[in-house]
Amino acid sequence: MQQLTASVDLERRMQVAANAPQRLLMLDYDGTLAPFQVDPALALPYPGLTDLLERLAGQGTRIVVVTGRPADQCERLLAVRFPLEIWGCHGGERRLPDGSAWRHELSALQAVGLLRATAIKQAVQALGGRLEIKRLAVAAHHRGCPAQAVHAIRALVRGDWQALARQFDLSVVEFDGGLELRLPGLGKAHAVEVMLAEAPTALPIAFLGDDETDEDGFRAVRGRGLGVLVRPELRPTAADLWIQPPEELFWFLERWGGLTG
Ligand SMILES: [Mg+2]
CATH class of the missing domain: 3.30.70.1020 (Trehalose-6-phosphate phosphatase related protein; domain 2)
Incomplete structure (x- = not known):
């Protein structure tokens, strides 16, 4: 784990989030929740992660997956037992926990x-x-x-x-x-910005991702929440924190989500 932005009081942010009654957790899928596979159809979450997400959801964390994959494909791979919100196709589609959906249309x-x-x-x-x-x-x-x-x-x-x-x-x-x-103009920042606009001001927020396509999400969340780069190697990033999966991913989610003291 390495803090990347000196201006962020990480310890305090972690504590505030852990003690809050509700939180907003935005998560990329491939490379973040699931290790890469040459065949993307085989990219399943890290062992134990689905259970952890279910515990978080049961303790006031609203979990939103923001992925480049189509939403239904990601939902099948993640297979959590709670209604999940997913932004698919890099912000091009949104599926809400109640099953309602919005899709960007091609010209x-x-x-x-x-x-x-x-x-x-x-x-x-x-x-x-x-x-x-x-x-x-x-x-x-x-x-x-x-x-x-x-x-x-x-x-x-x-x-x-x-x-x-x-x-x-x-x-x-x-x-x-x-x-x-x-499509130009679509991207993870679009999804993050919509969710930030909908979220109450004091709500603890974090966005976790690994890829170049997550960088605009890190920039969008800056000032309102934590950007967390999840990746075996550090690279130039707009994130506030770098963690290595899977151990530090579990550590971060449990701690930020208030599951450990
Ligand atoms: Mg990724």
Whole structure:
């Protein structure tokens, strides 16, 4: 564990959160709650984490998952036994605990752009990578590929998608293990900002994430809550605190959530 922003009184923030009757906990999924797998369908939460989230939810912590995955996919993998709020597709969809949902819609132009982005599917596969077609994005994964293949996939994807982004009102973003073509303006900051606007001023808030795509969430939560980078290695970040999963993740959640003294 390492505190990264000297201006934050971490000890006091932890105590205030632990003693509060309610809290808002925003969590990324892949790399944060679940270790990476080459096949994302196998990315299950750390052992014991689901139980911990259920205990937190039972003790006044509102748990919201903010993920790049579609919400229903993330819900199946996490499989908690309480009604969960999920923001999926990098802020592009929101599912509330009561089952009601909101989804951002693609313009006709953007839909054509995403369809065209799949034209490189076979070329990416031939290099050992994988193209994932989502409702609001197309992702090119190169996790687990040799360095030379990673370089080739990135060059291919960038070359093709940068032009599509300009033409079809889309945006190319980096994530840990690949590149994604998606809608501009969407991102985790959007989800975080909406939840901050809805939250009472004094509510303790934390946002936990691991990836480049979580950095705008860390920036958005700054001033209102704690940004926590969950990652085996430290990297340049806007987060206030760095913790290494899984041990320090459990430590943080239990302590911040008021489950330990
Ligand atoms: Mg992640």
